[in-house]
Amino acid sequence: MLQTWTMWLWAKATRLLVLTTYKPNVTHLYNQVTLKPGQRLYMVNQLYPYTVKFTEETSTPRPVGEESKSLKRPNQMSEDPAKKVSTTSHTDHHRITDGSPPPKKTPEACSDKSESAGHWSQGLKASMQDPQMQLYKDDRVVVIKDKYPKARYHWLVLPWESISSLKVLRSEHCDLLKHMQCVGDRMVQQCPDAHKLRFRLGYHAIPSMSHVHLHVISQEFDSPCLKNKKHWNSFTTDYFIESEDVVAMLEHHGKVTVKEGMSELLKLPLRCHVCRKEQSTIPKLKEHLKSHIS
Known part of the structure; x- marks a missing residue:
């Protein structure tokens, strides 16, 4: 029974997702992990899509030094903490999204863009x-x-x-x-x-x-x-x-x-x-x- 349970957990954790976190707390469906700014979170899951929600503890204020460092980080994300990070394949590029698919480009939109880009x-x-x-x-x-x-x-x-x-x-x-x-x-x-x-x-x-x-x-x-x-x-x-x-x-x-x-x-x-x-x-x-x- 223990071996079956271990195999199920391993199968559920076979999809690789590499995230550079910017909030100290990451809440998963089953547990909560406290992370430090800049720390990386590795998760594996090839069978089921993962949804990761970033939260921040307001009761424990961050040191002033850490806040200034975070502000100076060029690639720092400015999304709302409730935003989700999703991925559909381990070969896909990660992107910040609100859960809805990106809008499709219509031919009209493309033509407008090319026209406006003209000299x-x-x-x-x-x-x-x-x-x-x-x-x-x-x-x-x-x-x-x-x-x-x-x-x-x-x-x-x-x-x-x-x-x-x-x-x-x-x-x-x-x-x-x-x-x-x-x-x-x-x-x-x-x-x-x-x-x-x-x-x-x-x-x-x-x-x-x-x-x-x-x-x-x-x-x-x-x-x-x-x-x-x-x-x-x-x-x-x-x-x-x-x-x-x-x-x-x-x-x-x-x-x-x-x-x-x-x-x-x-x-x-x-x-x-x-x-x-x-x-x-x-x-x-x-x-x-x-x-x-x-």
Whole structure:
């Protein structure tokens, strides 16, 4: 009888579980063991799953020295004492859990994560697919509202064809860019304020956003999103290349040439694009621009 009882106990204790304890007391289903901080508990059981509950005696306060050491331990667990440590196999990695299985990753969650992990410069590719952003589309291009407009009217004309930048444009893209310009002109014609506002159509020499896009922007620059010198100079200096000039370069040279030192244009003093009078700050510039708005 004793031998049978011993064999039963041994069979019940054949699953290996190695735990680094962080509480002084561990309560098992059948007994309670008092452990010191950092002491390891070895249990064996291959037939039945083990559930180990960590408890802490409040009647016996821990020495101050031990508490400070525990706080400095980099891998110290901060789970609630009622949390359980469970394992399903002696080859599984141990994890802290509240008894419920980990949530499964859905395809939607994965896609959201990958999209959010994408660089912000790729944002145009997502915006051009958003029906709420689209103002016009055909089989070659789509027009969207600029998320951070620098004027009352600021639209972007983008080709469905994947074209990363002006540098990769070639002569075969001439028809596409002419179509983009025609669509931009059509947007201006349909604008209710077209009779009193001036518009420009063009490209940034060194755009911050990937995917070629044509800016269609009104020239009063009345927008809270226009906040700094870089914003202003990117639309009012040679950094902004007219659409006709880009098409002409493709027709004559088969490529678009961006001059050296274009980025330095963004550092130029603030000057009114109408009278060329220099202004010291953006607020003063905006106040000055009101004199040119009829």
